[in-house]
Amino acid sequence: xxxxxxxxxxxxxxxxxxxxxxxxxxxxxxxxxxxxxxxxxxxxxxxxxxxxxxxxxxxxxxxxxxxxxxxxxxxxxxxxxxxxxxxxxxxxxxxxxxxxxxxxxxxxxxxxxxxxxxxxxxxxxxxxxxxxxxxxxxxxxxxxxxxxxxxxxxxxxxxxxxxxxxxxxxxxxxxxxxxxxxxxxxxxxxxxxxxxxxxxxxxxxxxxxxxxxxxxxxxxxxxxxxxxxxxxxxxxxxxxx
Ligand SMILES: [Zn+2]
Numbered sequence: 061x062x063x064x065x066x067x068x069x070x071x072x073x074x075x076x077x078x079x080x081x082x083x084x085x086x087x088x089x090x091x092x093x094x095x096x097x098x099x100x101x102x103x104x105x106x107x108x109x110x111x112x113x114x115x116x117x118x119x120x121x122x123x124x125x126x127x128x129x130x131x132x133x134x135x136x137x138x139x140x141x142x143x144x145x146x147x148x149x150x151x152x153x154x155x156x157x158x159x160x161x162x163x164x165x166x167x168x169x170x171x172x173x174x175x176x177x178x179x180x181x182x183x184x185x186x187x188x189x190x191x192x193x194x195x196x197x198x199x200x201x202x203x204x205x206x207x208x209x210x211x212x213x214x215x216x217x218x219x220x221x222x223x224x225x226x227x228x229x230x231x232x233x234x235x236x237x238x239x240x241x242x243x244x245x246x247x248x249x250x251x252x253x254x255x256x257x258x259x260x261x262x263x264x265x266x267x268x269x270x271x272x273x274x275x276x277x278x279x280x281x282x283x284x285x286x287x288x289x290x291x292x293x294x295x296x297x298x299x300x301x
């Protein structure tokens with residue numbers, strides 16, 4: 061019996077090591093295996109200590125997947141802010157509002173962005189990465205859209221009625237200068253690096269840096285958002301659009 065007791069744990073340990081090895085091999089994916097790549101991105105985010113919330117977990121509405129186009133081989137990242145009516149807060153109602161609004165207003169087939177990062181550094185799945193985004197005016201092919209879930213425009217930006225109202229509130233002290241929270245900045249920086257593990261990204265831009273943008277696209281991601289983008293670009297060695 062004593063021999064058995066000595067033998068068994070050794071045998072068990074060896075078997076476990078082999079099982080572990082196989083698990084590791086299973087997450088090595090080829091770039092053409094799109095479903096596995098989507099999952100591997102999620103795994104990498106979690107390995108980096110960040111929360112990743114899949115679209116099925118934030119109650120995304122059904123998309124019009126029959127109308128959506130495939131896209132892959134991404135080379136560019138576009139950073140957005142949620143818009144001037146948003147502020148830091150719980151992500152789920154914001155994502156639902158953005159999705160509803162985009163599906164209504166611009167007849168998008170789903171939320172336009174592939175990913176969202178809230179003010180607390182959590183990463184959310186938007187449109188499935190296997191589908192082409194709808195977040196940059198006539199410039200979506202090969203571009204991954206990432207939205208930071210707050211307003212990053214300064215009160216005077218825009219020069220329209222929204223900016224007038226924002227300036228008045230600002231003068232009253234009710235509207236603080238927007239800022240990218242440190243934890244969100246860290247998550248966004250890590251997430252950009254993770255996406256570069258999977259795609260040959262050459263370019264990082266704020267929405268309004270892409271050519272031919274109109275309306276809110278000319279403001280997005282706000283002066284404060286653009287400052288973040290420029291710093292991230294300098295640090296990463298990526299090009300401007
Ligand atoms: Zn935008």
